[in-house]
Amino acid sequence: MRLTKPTLFTNIPVTCEEKDLPGDLFNQLMRDDPSTVNGAEVLMLGEMLTLPQNFGNIFLGETFSSYISVHNDSNQVVKDILVKADLQTSSQRLNLSASNAAVAELKPDCCIDDVIHHEVKEIGTHILVCAVSYTTQAGEKMYFRKFFKFQVLKPLDVKTKFYNAETDEVFLEAQIQNMTTSPMFMEKVSLEPSIMYNVTELNSVSQAGECVSTFGSRAYLQPMDTRQYLYCLKPKNEFAEKAGIIKGVTVIGKLDIVWKTNLGERGRLQTSQLQRMAPGYGDVRLSLEAIPDTVNLEEPFHITCKITNCSERTMDLVLEMCNTNSIHWCGISGRQLGKLHPSSSLCLALTLLSSVQGLQSISGLRLTDTFLKRTYEYDDIAQVCVVSSAIKVES
Amino acid sequence: MVKSPSFGGASEASARTPPQVVQPSPSLSTFFGDTAASHSLASDFFDSFTTSAFISVSNPGAGSPAPASPPPLAVPGTEGRPQPVAMRGPQAAAPPASPEPFAHIQAVFAGSDDPFATALSMSEMDRRNDAWLPGEATRGVLRAVATQQRGAVFVDKENLTMPGLRFDNIQGDAVKDLMLRFLGEKAAAKRQVLNADSVEQSFVGLKQLISCRNWRAAVDLCGRLLTAHGQGYGKSGLPTSHTTDSLQLWFVRLALLVKLGLFQNAEMEFEPFGNLDQPDLYYEYYPHVYPGRRGSMVPFSMRILHAELQQYLGNPQESLDRLHKVKTVCSKILANLEQGLAEDGGISSVTQEGRQASVRLWRSRLGRVMYSMANCLLLMKDYVLAVEAYHSVIKYYPEQEPQLLSGIGRISLQIGDIKTAEKYFQDVEKVTQKLDGLQGKIMVLMNSAFLHLGQNNFAEAHRFFTEILRMDPTNAVANNNAAVCLLYLGKLKDSLRQLEAMVQQDPRHYLHESVLFNLTTMYELESSRSMQKKQALLEAVAGKEGDSFNAQCLKLA
Secondary structure, three states, rough: OOOOOOEEEEEEOOOOOOOOOOOHHHHHHHHHOOEEEOOOOOOEEEEEEEEEOOOOEEEOOOEEEEEEEEOOOOOEEEEEEEEEEEEEEOOOEEEOOOOOOEEEEEEOOOOEEEEEEEEEEOOOOEEEEEEEEEEOOOHHHEEEEEEEEEEEEOEEEEEEEEEOOOOEEEEEEEEEEEEOOOOEEEEEEEEEEEOOEEEEEEEEEEEEEEEOOOOOOOOOOOOOOOEEEEEEEEEEEHHHHHHHHOOHHHHHHHHEEEEEEEEEEEEEEEEOEEEEEOOOOOOOEEEEOOOEEEEEEOOHHHHHHOOOOOOOEEEEEEEEOOOOEEEEEOOOEEEEEEEOOOOOOEEEEEEEEEEEOOEEOOOOEEEEEEOEEEEEEEEEEEEEEEOOOOOOOOO | OOOOOOOOOOOOOOOOOOOOOOOOOHHHHHOOOOOOOOOOHHHHHHHOOOOOOOOOOOOOOOOOOOOOOOOOOOOOOOOOOOOOOOOOOOOOOOOOOOOOOOHHHHHOOOOOHHHHHHHHHHOOHHHHHOOOOOOHHHHHHHHHHHOOOOOOOOOOHHHHOOOOOOOOOOOOHHHHHHHHHHOHHHHHHOOOOOOOHHOOOOOHHHHHHOOOOOOHHHHHHHHHHHOOOOOOOOOOOOOOOHHHHHHHHHHHHHHHHHHHOOOOHHHHHHHHOOOOHHHHHHHHHHOOOOOOOOOOOOOOHHHHHHHHHHHHOOHHHHHHHHEEEEEEEEHHHHHHHOOOOOOOOOOOOHHHHHHHHHHHHHHHHHHHHHHHHHHHHHHOHHHHHHHHHHHHHHHHHHHHHHHHHHHHHHHHHHHHOOOHHHHHHHHHHHOOOOOOOHHHHHHHHHHHHHHHHHHOOOOHHHHHHHHHHHOOOOHHHHHHHHHHHHHOOOOHHHHHHHHHHHHHHHHHHOHHHHHHHHHHHHHHHOOOHHHHHHHHHHHHHHHHHHOOOOHHOOOOO
């Protein structure tokens, strides 16, 4: 018998008032009923535990617990009973029995009991094979098997989405959907990063010294509900340099999810390694190291750019600054930046001002590689908020 | 609000103040003197609402009047169709007669020329119990009735309540049927339960059947009494009239149907009552029968039942809507009382004590509605709202705070939120520290056991349940739960022994369907020859349980 957790018995309260015909009878009946809560008989959720009546569903990551009982129905003693329980999946066969020793004898109307637990690690058809071998009183060796088939279903649907920030940070949004038939309490959803990254989880805030989940009072997921979890990944210092020129697919880490359902029935899953396609930076990458959020109208401000040579050859770069309607660069355009070797970078401080209020996009930088005579254009590098100088901006 | 005496002053009796009689359904008997000196006309005419007798005489649509000396019980052996016999209890002396409203009106105001005074002496309890706020349309009709002197007010048939039994006889006994199938006729014949024929055909008999858990028989007896009132099988849709007693009978019948789980049957018979606001369900609609009396005849608990029924039929949203309407009326009445007005918003003419009693009553009714709403939300699995609702209930029933907090803890366990459950259980501990006696300690132990269950620690849970049994050996829940834990620990035989001992020790209390469900489940696990043991259970049940027993838990079918 599968041992899912027991359920609590609910009763149907029917009450009346003293002046009604039954008087106190209905209340007395409820008080006498052992399944009602003593002192709060109208409360539907009682305290009596009821054993599971059917197999129910089982999901990947949960623990399959089962009671295995071998009962001597005959009126004779049997000897040398060996009980073996195996779990057969599409890919493997596992032995689940706690003990492999044979029991010397089993008297009539007695039984051999065992409770097995197994954390289910595969989806699909599973077959519990119970094999019993014994010797009758007459000395005959007997053997029989029983099969119990069940399906393991998928409990969660996980979708991930990556966001690249203007700095080297990567944000991971994980959407988790409850695909089971009962409410699910997410005990822990964490991202285990690969060696290149440090991770900060953004799913709880500190309120009055306590860590409060961003999901508020909705502590659980109803069937088919979805929840989004957010993580911020920053490349570790030793990898920060390389991160600028990572091409292709990189491994970010994996999600580790632990959940609980009825009366603490536990489930645990890990996703496979999540992968991210690095955005193509081309041969030369221009990123921002420092930039203010808000600046005053027509007041010059500074930004720091980092130019990284992502190609295989040394470059000799010339920087040109082009003005747009709103952005006006200060300084000398067309100057030489010097040689830049492959995989190395240089930092550049630039000054500019904006002549239009509002959220302005910084554009107009041109890098020309004199060796190959190739020009790389950089527009819409970042945004800055330009406010009228009547409003004091903290610098 | 008093009707002007259109029925002349000449009275036959000498002036007499009506005795203050407080009865479960007090009514016009307060206008009468003893039956000994009696104006048998008056006592015959009106329902004599004592606890023992039921004479349905106010309804012109009722069956033929009874013979001169009616038997105390119905003739045994009259199965099936209840006869329209006028039943009476041992107290009333005179034979009943067919009603003729207007001829006997004089007797009502026996001695008192002043209906105003009689109205004032009307029971305080009645007024606050029956207070209700009718809807717009109903108010219109009742006003029309009030301003009419004689003759009928024309009311659209759609707005009238015309109930009738929708099924005739559910006197079945599932246990006896099972016995016939599995244990044979001789064994089945030994099963003795009270049925509708074996008790007095009155409220007394009805209460007997209810208390010994023969609810099917009780439903049938209600049916017979209602048939005498003219609302029997086939009478649905026919014009009729209502009294306090007839509505109480309907309430009991419908409540028992719900307790038996016969929800569809209950819904069918509830249907003619609409939303319990029709004009003919108000006392004002019967100025000749209940002069001066105001309010709704519908028992408050019937309104709760009417709302809750929907959630058992799979329409919990409808339940919530109905409960909200009841809540609105309760809140409005309370607001009126708190402003010093009468329940219905009119000028109040009661003492300070009377008003306080009314406030207490309506507050407890409001609390009952909130309780229903919380239960409904729980059934809908809207756990966040359900928990909030249970918190509101604590305000109305502060003495139930530890039980309600424990219940919320259990809800958290059901979702899988062990930490929150733990927090609630800690709160329960704080609250129960101030209580003396065992109950508080047992609650704390029970919660600890559940917490360990949530953490998969069946051994610890078993220890806690056993601890409770040491303190209270008759605690059925702890006994059952300890046995369940044993199963999870791989000790089937021990578990069976514990449950069987429990059932044999005190079958009156412990032959409960959840315990038997567990027992039969384990019998099936133990051996494929579980049938014999289940049949033994059937025999135990047969000797002790009434006809309301849910035989499905024996898993014999």
